Amino acid sequence: MKRLLILFGLLTMLPACATAEIVVEEAWIRLPPPVADTAAGYMTIRNHGDQDVEITGSRTSAAEELEFHAMAMHDGMMHMQKMEKVVVPAHSGISFDPGGNHLMLVGLQHTLKAGERLMITLETSDGQEVTIHAEVRDMRNRSEPAKHGSSDSHHGMH
């Protein structure tokens, strides 16, 4: 009986140990022009946990900085600005899509090539580090930019 109780105790602890609450899907980088010092990236970050999770850090081996950018309208023009806070809501997710919010690789360390996979690491407020590989895609020869997933209402820019 005692043994059974211990086993039961271990089992109930398991959910707290299961760490894969933040999952990154559909990560890719748009191949920039050869002279560019920056590149835009896109991804969906899902949160399977019960609590909102903040992305507290982001880095890539391919660039000096990896920033999250938001698009905002100023004087009739779209501008991008660094997001102060990136929060992934519990049981939900956030998307970075072409024409909208995106990741920005600033200070590229080398000229990117189509098909190359860049390592991206995200740090979260609950102490996780999520590392993924984002493929560099050449979108110039495609008539329609990036049909990915459902949220495809915005086009243009980046």
Ligand SMILES: [Cu+2]
């Ligand atoms: Cu940007």
